[in-house]
Amino acid sequence: DVKVTQSSRYLVKRTGEKVFLECVQDMDHENMFWYRQDPGLGLRLIYFSYDVKMKEKGDIPEGYSVSREKKERFSLILESASTNQTSMYLCASSSGRDADTQYFGPGTRLTVL
Amino acid sequence: GQNIDQPTEMTATEGAIVQINCTYQTSGFNGLFWYQQHAGEAPTFLSYNVLDGLEEKGRFSSFLSRSKGYSYLLLKELQMKDSASYLCAVTDSNYQLIWGAGTKLIIKP
Secondary structure, eight states, X not given: OOOEEESOSEEEEOTTOOEEEXXXXXXXXXXXXXXXXXXXXXXXXXXXXXXXXXXXXXXXXXXXXXXXXXXXXXXXXXXXOOGGXXXXXXXXXXXXXXXXXXXXXXXXXXXXX | OOXXXXXXXXXXXTTSOEEEEEEEEOSSOSOEEEEEXXXXXXXXXXXXXXXXXXXXXXXXXXXXXXXXXXXXXXXXXXXGXXXXXXXXXXXXXXXXXXXXXXXXXXXXX
16 A cells, blocks of 8 residues: 655644645655645645655745655655645645546645734 | 636535536546545545547546546546535646636535
């Protein structure tokens, strides 16, 4: 069974704080993704990575950065949290084949006050 | 632009059948996924269609018509645990997943 874990289920931060969200997968997947999910909207891709030390911008990268130093770990960084970044953040991973199934972590509900 | 449409909410009765539709307009097509997401939980994979036709998997079936840009998810013998959101997602020509907003399915006894 694929397992994707995220460091926190719930997180409360203040405006301007630097926030780190961690994601770890145990299936040796090449691809990892960070999404945010807001009511009434589809999952929106923030960043993704196809390999260690590689990163690609998704649809809404502004205000975020990522780090992938090891294959199993993909971190999302909010450099200076703002209230409009209050959201559910979902990490996913998939194997190297095209159009492959993405497996999701449990999500982190982040509230920025 | 790229767009995926699905109904926002549907209600059905326990034991009945429900069909959740999804229409898409994307730059290219490399497959369509259906995911289930219970409230407060992560999406979990249900089905993948890349060729036209019906794929059956137990109580769940998924249909695809590429010429019409249309898919549906059919749930039979509904159970209370099927209450969830159902997400349609299409892989475009760049193999990026484009997600619909999801359909919230409410099952009533």
